[in-house]
Amino acid sequence: MKCRICKEKAVIKIRRHNLPLCRKHFIERFESETRRVIKRYKMFTRNDKIAVAVSGGKDSLSLLYCLNKLGYNVTGIYINLGIFKENYSANSQEYVIKFKEKFNLPVIIYDIKENQGKGIEDLLKRGRGEKPCSVCGMVKRYLMNRLAIEEGCNVVATGHNLDDEASRLFGNIIYWQEEHIEHQFPVLPEENGLLKKVKPFTFFTEKETSLYAILNGIPYIRDECPYSIGAKTIKYKEILNKLENDSPGTKYRFLKGFYEFKNKVKIENLRSFKGTKNCKKCGMPTTREICTFCMAFENHPFIKSVQNISISEKE
């Protein structure tokens, strides 16, 4: 199999375009596509300061690497969640440190157990049987936003890829989760204390982001979080992979078609879960008196310096 452009040995075939590419041309295309998506969805410019949420995995580390290479002002933020099962947090942190040292890129490391007194596993133990992924998601969304504000960033970028987004969409649509359908888009604007959120890799498959990481010598953790086993998104990924296999391009068309559809429909009277109040403890937007994050960590000190923060402080 030879590269369509230069006839050198191909390292991948982009199946939905039936396009074989060599190392050099794959990387070139990957980076120009990333820039195109950033511009197309008005994600950010070189004047913005971007917090890249890194987990130690292929997607987020590739994103930090790629955005830096494209000349954007980036800072990685890694949250050690305190997952001791299978040594998961410690292992992923190790990869982040390796990455940071190898490429000499700024990455903040925040240890939740050290700073908040509790890790994810403590929350799960004391919880009421909540699903691990939903607790973890809440904690990550909250902290990433606050830490990014603390770092003076005005955008949060995450490494979600096509497989993530398509399976998430699949789950939202099978059950018509209106609020989530409304909030699924490659870019979500800043509002009421929540920074703008963007997903520049939304149209790359898992295979493409892994290959980009490998070709650039990015060290990353291969293991999945031990708590994600049996998660519905994994089941949905399997279904989508089967459909993709029968008909290449299915995942892309499913997600892209949804974004286009969303632009054409006007959604009215949907249930909303946007916070209209501000948490009495930390000042972040919430639908109740005390936000879910503060409730979960009750009786523990909050992130220092970000108490009573308001939107103007980060501008």
Place this chain on the structure above:
Amino acid sequence: MKCRICKEKAVIKIRRHNLPLCRKHFIERFESETRRVIKRYKMFTRNDKIAVAVSGGKDSLSLLYCLNKLGYNVTGIYINLGIFKENYSANSQEYVIKFKEKFNLPVIIYDIKENQGKGIEDLLKRGRGEKPCSVCGMVKRYLMNRLAIEEGCNVVATGHNLDDEASRLFGNIIYWQEEHIEHQFPVLPEENGLLKKVKPFTFFTEKETSLYAILNGIPYIRDECPYSIGAKTIKYKEILNKLENDSPGTKYRFLKGFYEFKNKVKIENLRSFKGTKNCKKCGMPTTREICTFCMAFENHPFIKSVQNISISEKE
């Protein structure tokens, strides 16, 4: 397993309600649910004359039987499509005749090959590799509408069940087929020469409609059309059955959620395939000079008596 209502032996458990029912209470519930859906979606009243599209299968024959029992003014219309493979059309017609004689209900039998000079297989042979189901669907939609008008009916009812509608929705959404998404609803209003179309069984599973047919001694063809093998809708049904199995009620929530979502969104600027012209040969709505049906049967006589029909003629 005992009936939740009378403690007699149950014949089915409605999984999404975890509700076991005996023969009598299943039939009662099936019929009252049918009536409820008809009223909820304002499908028709006892003053309407309803054409029920019958195929010889469990769904359509059950629908004709059930609507008649509920006191509606119904006429069955059966189209012999000229499918000679596996003797499919002849077999299905036989079941329709058995049904008609057993219950003494009015059913019109229309033989497409006799009246139009060509059957589906002739169209496929001379076609340009169109998919059988799409040619057949076009012919059935067209003829059912015209024959219903000829019979003086003002509504066309079809036996589509939850499995059909959920898998159709699945296919439309995986590829965001806007026109089809816009047109998928339990009731479509009359417009420009197309009668009102309704699907009273839209929330019953295949299992429920089969059981209703069996319990009422309705003879029906068990075979699937030989041309539907490998159809995508069958693949989608398998996926939905798997999800349903893991989580009972998934299909219902998926379809019902979609109908509710549709009521909340305003769809703007969607591509439309509604006919704005009238076919120069048969007068039916079309997007071109000559409609697809007439194109397919070119050089063959059209249905007598319905030439140049206009909306007012059927009122």
